[in-house]
Amino acid sequence: MKNCAIVGINWGDEGKGRMVDLMTEKFDVVVRFQGGGNAGHTVINEHGKFALHLLPSGIFRKGTVNILGNGVALDPQNLLKEMQEVIDQGVPLTPENLKISDRASLLLPWHRDLDELEEQRLADKKFGSTKQGIAPFYSDKYQKKTVLAGELFYPEELKAHLADLMEWKNLTLTKVYGAEPYTMEMLEEWIDNYCEQIKPFVCDTGAFLKDAQSAGKSILFEAQLGSLRDLDYGIHPYTTSSNTTAAYAPIGSGLPSAKVDDIVGVVKAYSTCVGEGPFVCEMFGEEAEELRKAGNEYGAKTGRPRRVGPIDLVATRYGIEVQGATEITLTKLDVLSYMDKIPVCSHYTVNGEQTDRFPFPVLLNSAKPVIEYMDGWKTDISGVRRFEDLPVAAQEYVLYVEKEIGCPITYVSVGPERESIIVRKKEQA
16 A cells, blocks of 8 residues: 655644544554654544644554654653553553654653753744754764663663763763753663653564565654754754654654655645744734634644744745645635635745745845735635535635645645545545
8 A cells, every 4th residue: 555644844833633643544554753742743533632742643543553763752751741641531552553663762851951051052042942852862863872762671781871871961061051960860760750661662663664564554654843844954043953854754764665655745724833933924913913813823832822924835835845745735724714815925035036936044034025915705614525615715725825836735624623624636636
């Protein structure tokens, strides 16, 4: 069967979690292949409302195996808390439906400390980190100074490894930031309280995925954040510290031989952005607050108000190119129903010249949006399930976006619930 990646096209927060939750019905395995607990995937289904940060969004589907791949920043403390919250709402989690790669690196307690200390040092030049330790974690990973989850099965070697890392890390904590050092007692307590609890879920997921591939099983790869937060192709330096692209999915999942057949890019019907960095189409003042409230645009992880704006066709085309998206899900179309006229960022102006190409990062701060307007539909569309039943103005909005981004829109979301979706066949799109 075909494999599929669900990825974000813009700055993240596009609605990937609700699409993974919807589409897992067709897949045997769901894999989170990068990122950590620094972003949230909001899912609403028969079990309730969830803001998942590390758990794959396929965890609610009976019979689906969910994997945290080697590319993930594995935070045992936050993962254990999230697992308990899901279990408390009646969702079973066992080593049969949740597996953690033994090659995933553990996010250590000092990574969060260093994240916060560095943001404090940067002051008004901060990156807008969620302070979940992600940048220090990936920095250490590429320096080969992390602990693999599989080391939990070798306690003596693990403690010796941690002692060496602690000696090195305490130099930074004490000499650079003037913070308190870690002790082995603190690390042993962390192992006992958190790592031992997730240990039963740790296994050779690479072998599992190879067997699944040989058996013709279908795999869904779940990304975190979006194209514009990708470490290599995003709005540097205001990116995350991992690769958010579908091209990285086979590597970060633990199955580098995997072929990704379909790439579903998720785009919100307007734009949102959490954190710092250039955001060309940004709205301000009362207009922004009205859109923010209509879409309940507050970070799933931090609760921070999201920056908002109209859909950005320039950034979206670039995001589709980066991801190699084969089809698009347009989410939250229903949120725009209150507008008389719907703004669209159709072009940028850079150095006095209009352009449709996404600029090099240093030029983004001087880029200006070119805003055009389309007719609104001023009616509730949350109950619509067929494209032809949408108001004409809503259909025209979707068709206009589809034409401008050059990629078929096959799903249109009109509400947060699993069933609040309009499915269009590719030949219709």
